[in-house]
Amino acid sequence: MKSAAEHREFVDLVEALRAAQDTITGASPPEDVARKAREGLEEVTRLLAPFTVSEAEQLAGYLITEPGHAQALAPVLHVDESSTEHVRGRLVLGRYYLGGNGAAHGGSIPLFFDDVLGRLANDGGRGTSRTAYLHVNYRKITPVGQELRVEAHVDRVEGRKRFVVGTIHDPEGDLTVDAEGLFVALRPGQP
Numbered sequence: 001m002k003s004a005a006e007h008r009e010f011v012d013l014v015e016a017l018r019a020a021q022d023t024i025t026g027a028s029p030p031e032d033v034a035r036k037a038r039e040g041l042e043e044v045t046r047l048l049a050p051f052t053v054s055e056a057e058q059l060a061g062y063l064i065t066e067p068g069h070a071q072a073l074a075p076v077l078h079v080d081e082s083s084t085e086h087v088r089g090r091l092v093l094g095r096y097y098l099g100g101n102g103a104a105h106g107g108s109i110p111l112f113f114d115d116v117l118g119r120l121a122n123d124g125g126r127g128t129s130r131t132a133y134l135h136v137n138y139r140k141i142t143p144v145g146q147e148l149r150v151e152a153h154v155d156r157v158e159g160r161k162r163f164v165v166g167t168i169h170d171p172e173g174d175l176t177v178d179a180e181g182l183f184v185a186l187r188p189g190q191p
């Protein structure tokens with residue numbers, strides 16, 4: 001397991017990237033400010049490009065003790081309570097995940113659940129599995145910028161099949177989304 005303690009600056013870099021994603025998404029800057037911001041981002045790319053590594057050495061997504069696992073793609077679950085069978089926590093979807101009219105983009109929710117349910121599917125010594133399907137029911141809009149409650153647990157395991165379910169509730173306590181994922185354990189040598 002890669003150690004977040006040895007890569008604190010990288011963890012902070014990814015947090016800064018998340019903040020930049022939210023800020024860029026919500027900004028309507030004058031042209032000169034947009035150009036300056038672009039030049040800053042291009043400088044970041046120039047600085048980091050020489051340090052590109054193979055997938056096996058990659059840090060993003062693999063610093064698993066960090067909220068968000070140092071990966072800027074999926075929304076971050078802040079875990080309050082967890083076991084190998086369940087997890088409870090909080091989620092705030094930033095401006096980056098806005099779809100429209102204050103509601104989260106519909107694609108951001110399965111992205112979130114693939115990560116959360118997938119990690120549970122693989123936890124508890126169950127080993128690596130892949131998403132076979134992810135069924136998401138949108139019951140009410142999921143608001144951005146507000147603290148949401150998340151719960152997920154392993155529903156059942158049938159041979160190689162792991163069924164994992166999860167919910168999101170808004171600050172009023174209303175269910176906004178429920179989801180079920182089927183994760184199939186990989187056979188030896190299966191990519």
Ligand SMILES: CCCCCCCCCCCCCCCC(=O)SCCNC(=O)CCNC(=O)[C@H](O)C(C)(C)COP(=O)(O)OP(=O)(O)OC[C@H]1O[C@@H](n2cnc3c(N)ncnc32)[C@H](O)[C@@H]1OP(=O)(O)O
Binds near residue numbers: 114119122129185186
């Ligand atoms: C991942 C490693 C990263 C490591 C990083 C470290 C961090 C670690 C945490 C990562 C947390 C994120 C986790 C994300 C995980 C992905 O997002 S993976 C990417 C998205 N998923 C994919 O690309 C999967 C593509 N599909 C496949 O590879 C294969 O179709 C599968 C899913 C492995 C299944 O194929 P298979 O192994 O040949 O299985 P097969 O024998 O066909 O089926 C087995 C059983 O499942 C059932 N089944 C299969 N598919 C379906 C389906 N769609 N519907 C219903 N039943 C189905 C079959 O009917 C069968 O049932 P039984 O007959 O046994 O009752």
